[in-house]
Amino acid sequence: MTFFNDVYGLCKQIPKGKVSTYGELARKLNTKAYRLVGQALRNNFYVDVPCHRVLNSKGELYGFKGSKDIEELNEKKELLEQEGIVFNNGKVLNFEKILFKFK
DNA sequence: GGAGTGACTTTTT
DNA sequence: GAAAAAGCCACTC
Numbered sequence: 001m002t003f004f005n006d007v008y009g010l011c012k013q014i015p016k017g018k019v020s021t022y023g024e025l026a027r028k029l030n031t032k033a034y035r036l037v038g039q040a041l042r043n044n045f046y047v048d049v050p051c052h053r054v055l056n057s058k059g060e061l062y063g064f065k066g067s068k069d070i071e072e073l074n075e076k077k078e079l080l081e082q083e084g085i086v087f088n089n090g091k092v093l094n095f096e097k098i099l100f101k102f103k
Numbered sequence: 104g105g106a107g108t109g110a111c112t113t114t115t116t
Numbered sequence: 117g118a119a120a121a122a123g124c125c126a127c128t129c
Binding site: 038039054056061063 | 108110111113
Binding site: 043 | 123124125126127128
């Protein structure tokens, strides 16, 4: 679970009001397993990890809204709006501005 | 230990 | 430019 753990750690590094992408996370971890990032978050969306701040490369939520099992994250999406992130048709406005890039 | 899986990304049609 | 297909790696069953 080390990989997952790393993912969680990075997610926690995402400052409030900003978002990141699975690609960035994976790249930061020096891996191409983009899907693993999503998997990690999915298994651990119970934990205090701001997984809702992680979007896909297009800057929009992936799977959240479509799946019923994770419809709880729909509420988290609204949380993002509370943090200052604006959504438009499921997409994020000024995505590149609020995108948090890992170093 | 092998096969299946997935909140993705990139390339190709 | 949208839609489909393939590639990817770690984790679970």
